Amino acid sequence: MARYDMTGIGINLREIPDDKGDVKLKVLGLILDGPANAAGVRQGDEVISVNGVDVRGKSAVEVSSLIQGPNETFVTIEVKHGNCGPTQSIKVQRRLVARTPVFYRLEQIENGTVSVGYIRIKEFNALATKDLITAVKRLQESGASYFLLDLRDNLGGLVQAGIEVAKLFLNEGDTVIYTAGRDPQYQKSIVAESAPAFTAPLIVLVNNKTASASEIVATALRDNCRAILVGERTYGKGLIQSVFELHDGSGIVVTVGKYVTPNHMDISGNGVEPDFKSVPAWSEVKRFLSQCQRNG
Numbered sequence: 001m002a003r004y005d006m007t008g009i010g011i012n013l014r015e016i017p018d019d020k021g022d023v024k025l026k027v028l029g030l031i032l033d034g035p036a037n038a039a040g041v042r043q044g045d046e047v048i049s050v051n052g053v054d055v056r057g058k059s060a061v062e063v064s065s066l067i068q069g070p071n072e073t074f075v076t077i078e079v080k081h082g083n084c085g086p087t088q089s090i091k092v093q094r095r096l097v098a099r100t101p102v103f104y105r106l107e108q109i110e111n112g113t114v115s116v117g118y119i120r121i122k123e124f125n126a127l128a129t130k131d132l133i134t135a136v137k138r139l140q141e142s143g144a145s146y147f148l149l150d151l152r153d154n155l156g157g158l159v160q161a162g163i164e165v166a167k168l169f170l171n172e173g174d175t176v177i178y179t180a181g182r183d184p185q186y187q188k189s190i191v192a193e194s195a196p197a198f199t200a201p202l203i204v205l206v207n208n209k210t211a212s213a214s215e216i217v218a219t220a221l222r223d224n225c226r227a228i229l230v231g232e233r234t235y236g237k238g239l240i241q242s243v244f245e246l247h248d249g250s251g252i253v254v255t256v257g258k259y260v261t262p263n264h265m266d267i268s269g270n271g272v273e274p275d276f277k278s279v280p281a282w283s284e285v286k287r288f289l290s291q292c293q294r295n296g
Contacts, residue, residue, distance in 0.1 A: 005097030010034025117144030156212025181257025225292035
């Protein structure tokens, strides 16, 4: 239901005709524990006003637009509970509802002799690490002995989420990424602090829309001999940028550093060349990883 939430408070609205031929706007569904649900809005409620504006007779799209606003701001909606219930004015904080970016399935290859866990990460958001852990564990319980991590068309998202995902597969002390810049605060190396949560061999799928946080994950796993990369050269987005506010209230975006892979390759503008164009046999994957040499 979350994907259809047009309001920003976790409700779906529908125009329902009544016995008199009038159209009422009712709450068709709520996101469980979403902002509206937590504030007291109920399924079946009729929406009467938004921020004091009478919305009776308006379309669901019009009213959804009135409810929308910047994340973490408030909107006041007046609802009528049930057909004969009381009306109530409810103040709701708008909140972006994060959706899982992780999709997974078990596949049988090599005439059914090998079980592979296929995992796609669409973007790196706040749920990526937690949901990836769940996916890997469930696939392992189903018999997966290898994993295929699909980062194609993943333009990035939260860099920190990508770093945490990479750490799940790295040994303590392995470098995830280096940051380089003129200012010392942007010169550092980010390393894994603990033993890996998962040690199974990996294939990482990439293409020309694999960018930013996705490139960090891909190179961290490849340069530390945890995975091979398969597909096309990646996008090449590796700049660290900050927004500085000016006196007139405007802002300026300034590049303050860049990301450098564990093998000291500059991602920005270059992209990452994969090891293979198409998925090789798993025997070739194991051979490739056994001969892998770290340069960092």
